[in-house]
Every structure is written in C-alpha cells, then in structure tokens.
Amino acid sequence: QVQLVESGGGLVQAGGSLRLSCTASGRTFSTYDMGWYRRASGEKREFVAFASPSGRTTNYADSVKGRFTISRDNPKNTVYLQMNSLKPGDTAIYYCNSYPQSRWPWGQGTQVTVSS
Numbered sequence: 001q002v003q004l005v006e007s008g009g010g011l012v013q014a015g016g017s018l019r020l021s022c023t024a025s026g027r028t029f030s031t032y033d034m035g036w037y038r039r040a041s042g043e044k045r046e047f048v049a050f051a052s053p054s055g056r057t058t059n060y061a062d063s064v065k066g067r068f069t070i071s072r073d074n075p076k077n078t079v080y081l082q083m084n085s086l087k088p089g090d091t092a093i094y095y096c097n098s099y100p101q102s103r104w105p106w107g108q109g110t111q112v113t114v115s116s
Contacts (some may be wrong), residue, residue, distance in 0.1 A: 002029065002104040004025040004096055012086055020110055022096030030074035035099030036081045038092035039109075047083060050099040063089070086114045097105030 008020040020036070035050040047072040049060045058070050069082040079096055091110035 004043075004104060004107035006094060006096055008108040009094060009112045011014050011113045011115065014087055014114055014116050016084070016086050016114070017084045018086065020079075020083065020094055020112075022079045022107070024077045024104075029079075029098070030075055032103070033099040034072060034079045034096060035069075036070060036079070036094060036096050037102075038090075038094045038112075040092040045095070047099075048094070051079065070091060083112070086112075088114045088116045090114050098109075 003025045004022055006020060006022045008018060010018060012018055031053055033050055033052055036048040037045050038048050039045040044109045047061055048064055049058065049068055051058050051070045051072050055072045060068060067083065067085045070079065072079040090112060091114050093111050095106055097104060097106060
C-alpha cells in the first residue's frame with residue numbers, strides 16, 4: 001500500500017515562493033503519472049499539475065501556468081511543486097497522488113496560506 005506524505009507548505013506573502021515535496025513510501029511510483037491537487041476551504045479538490053513518469057511531459061491548470069513547476073525524482077520516490085508568484089487565491093491544502101486517477105489513499109496534505 002502506497003503512503004503519500006506531503007510537506008513544504010507554510011505561510012507566505014503574496015508574490016513569494018514555496019517548494020512542496022511529496023514522498024511515496026511502500027512502493028515505487030516511477031511508472032505512474034503523478035499529479036498535484038489542492039482543495040481550498042469549502043471547495044472541491046482540484047487539479048493543479050501533472051508530470052509523466054519521466055518528468056518530460058507536464059501540464060498545468062490555467063490558474064497556475066507560468067508560476068508553478070512540477071518535477072520528480074524517481075529514485076527518491078518524490079515529486080515536487082515549485083510555486084512562485086503566489087497569490088491569495090492559491091491558499092489551499094495541497095496533495096499529491098497518481099494522475100489522472102487517484103490510485104492511492106490521500107495523504108494529509110500540506111497547508112499553503114498566502115497573505116495579501
């Protein structure tokens with residue numbers, strides 16, 4: 001059973017940056033597309049970004065294009081999300097999982113709060 005652990009969130013001012021990490025334990029995820037998702041308070045979980053197994057193919061939600069970058073380190077079973085030019089609208093709990101279907105139990109996520 002894969003376990004997902006997200007980290008790297010925090011409180012940052014608008015315009016700032018954060019780098020999120022997600023590590024999978026229990027089984028390698030190197031053969032799967034991996035995605036980042038987020039859920040703002042009172043909202044449904046939404047797609048943020050995805051990376052192919054090699055990391056060479058990526059895609060982003062329109063709301064984060066040009067500001068966020070997804071990458072992965074397969075030997076470390078880790079996927080990253082570099083977030084720049086953060087906006088208050090990016091405030092949410094961020095999660096990772098396989099993409100497009102979430103094959104594994106969701107982790108606890110990591111809270112990102114962007115102040116104006």
